[in-house]
Amino acid sequence: MGRFHSALNWVVTAIFVAASGVVYGKLFFHASPLYIGAVYALFCGMPALAFERRMILPRLNRWMHRLPTPAFIVSALIADFALIAIGFAVAGALLKSLHLITDNWAEAMLLQVDVYIYAIIVTAIVVFVARVRELLGRDVFLSLLTGRYRNPVQEERVFLFIDLVGSTAFAEERGDLKAQQYLGSIFGAIAEPVRRHKGAIDDYIGDAAIITWPLERGVKNARCVRCVFDILADIEANAEIWLKSYGRVPRLRAALHGGGIVTAEIGVDHHKIAYFGDTVNTTARLESLCKALERQVLISADLARRIELPEEIAMEDLGDHAVRGRDQTLGVIALHMPREHVRKAISNGQ
Incomplete structure (x- = not known):
């Protein structure tokens, strides 16, 4: 695509x-x-x-x-x-x-x-x-050009938060300049799978990337989930290049959640499409649970129910968890791709 x-x-x-x-x-x-x-x-x-x-x-x-x-x-x-x-x-x-x-x-x-x-x-x-x-970004460019979000719009979107593990240690070890080059290469590796699955990179915050889809587009054919595992497979497929260039293969954590938000064009001298609502904050909190739960990819149970997951993706129900800043608990599911499917995805990508 x-x-x-x-x-x-x-x-x-x-x-x-x-x-x-x-x-x-x-x-x-x-x-x-x-x-x-x-x-x-x-x-x-x-x-x-x-x-x-x-x-x-x-x-x-x-x-x-x-x-x-x-x-x-x-x-x-x-x-x-x-x-x-x-x-x-x-x-x-x-x-x-x-x-x-x-x-x-x-x-x-x-x-x-x-x-x-x-x-x-x-x-x-x-x-x-x-x-x-x-x-x-393609979606933001067209939205600003057409004035779609000049007035706030209520809609449903999927959000994917991807965070690099160990970026602080890398910067301390190699220096800020090399760390920035490292991050640039990682964000570059993320870009193609995002385009492939019709997503849009909304923002980069430190060592994290925020990716989003309109909900219907993101859940269709499990695009948002496939995007995550394509990113991980692409990085593993190029492990030797990463080792040669930076001395390590990037390790990522990812979280997916979706729901209602308010989208609006904000700013005067610098315009931006911004997303407001609990969905964005919940996705960020879910990503922070990856470390506590020792899982690489998490998805909210609410979003998982709306997606027909690919057969090669295994689910692990982790139950309900309290999320900071949210009154209600959140159902959390870990997603895994068995090693044989990872190797198949890598060979298909090559």
Whole structure:
């Protein structure tokens, strides 16, 4: 599912880039067929965007991002110019070879300054929108864009709290900088399973991540539960890489709970979609029970009743427990995946 969304994003991006070429053609070359501008735009814009996303020349991209800001800007302009010029030349050669344009070879293949400036502007717009979408998350970005939560809304959501075990000891041992790199790698490993199961990372608090789904989406096909065990399986599948990079394999604790909350857009200079209600607090308290109960994954009995769990997931009823800040006790269930199923999940992921 994650690959599908990624492919869909690229299709939408390609349509926008092609449309920008059509607009350019209509503005400056009225007699030219619309597809001419679309072809040039795709060949100019898509390589630059692929480079920005590190899909081509990833080492060069990483090297550029390590440069001081002035040097990075200069190198980025040079790289974009080269990619756009090459794309323009390829598009011109293709169209000329197919006798779709009557320009001479030089006019067809040599990038003009005005075309370069226009291509840079379109690419910058696409990159800016993509960066904002990544910063906020897909669901939050769309919600802010449409104003869905401008007025508070009552709804039901599933929350997943994932916490890293031993982060303080790691920081004391390796230093804050290495600890931050460690956390960044862990949060990066969490991101793909979350996308795969249609969740949204709401926030990072210290060494914990908060993930959420609309309740109906989260319980369908046990997405929220599968997400947890996919994260754990992915980390175990890359155990050797973790050991080589950080000297240890991350150990995580996770808790799932769902129910009614109030969702609202808050803030003035900095806007955010915020969730209010007992459900969020209860999930946080449930996660803290993982340590006391010596279990890695816990789910509230209320949420478990609404999910048809996969056959490979085993349940262990731990009874009712008092939760700090809540008058009523909470039914708690531990979730486990037997070792043979863990190995199968790892091999499927590979």
